[in-house]
Ligand SMILES: Nc1ncnc2c1ncn2[C@@H]1O[C@H](COP(=O)(O)OP(=O)(O)OP(=O)(O)O)[C@@H](O)[C@H]1O
């Protein structure tokens with residue numbers, strides 16, 4: 001069942017970038033592609049003022065929009081088998097459902113609605129970290145820069161994110177930059193900063209060691225820094241094809257499904273972000 005990459009599209013330019021990213025990934029992984037559009041009836045279909053035949057009209061428009069996207073995929077990635085699906089309901093709920101039986105769910109960071117200056121829409125934010133599997137959020141047309149980045153967190157629970165990052169780097173045959181950003185606790189300002197840096201570097205290497213053994217073919221760059229993780233990952237994303245993070249790290253509210261670092265990089269990263277569901 002999990003041999004398909006699902007892309008959500010509302011016909012927007014960001015969703016087009018998501019389709020292009022997903023098509024390239026489907027070609028690389030030899031997976032099928034499914035383009036999904038959810039007709040969100042709420043804004044148009046007020047129960048007190050029903051418009052007869054509205055769903056049919058919206059359905060036809062959706063089919064036409066998807067047909068145009070399919071022909072673009074077929075032209076650009078002829079090896080990829082591509083199908084479409086039109087559904088009615090809540091885009092977040094339906095896309096989350098689709099993600100359950102997919103290898104990954106891919107969406108644009110913005111869509112057709114929302115405030116002009118918002119960096120992330122409600123659908124992308126509603127699926128990233130919340131869906132069953134990995135969600136990739138794409139901001140602009142993919143550019144090949146030849147490096148992947150993974151954010152290293154202090155907790156073991158981020159192992160699925162590391163697994164994903166190493167597998168991707170191996171498949172793409174590109175180096176993997178593992179970024180570990182640590183905060184200097186205020187009560188240890190008297191600590192020797194060099195010793196602290198060495199200890200943090202050792203910690204990062206220990207966390208990576210089992211994955212290094214499993215994927216000796218991957219060239220890993222260990223990047224340990226004492227700036228804020230969102231700033232460090234955002235900066236690293238400038239030179240990356242994909243930034244991989246877990247849905248949450250060890251800190252913050254236990255109830256939050258999306259941690260503050262993942263949330264922050266989704267807003268600011270310069271490259272597509274894969275949020276891997278870890279817990
Ligand atoms: N109705 C939909 N059906 C399928 N995918 C969708 C739909 N709406 C949005 N998406 C996906 O989610 C991405 C982000 O769109 P989103 O709706 O979150 O942003 P927005 O329209 O700018 O803001 P908002 O809808 O919150 O006002 C899109 O690029 C697309 O991939």
Ligand SMILES: [Mg+2]
Pocket residue numbers: 010111112113114121122123
């Ligand atoms: Mg929208």
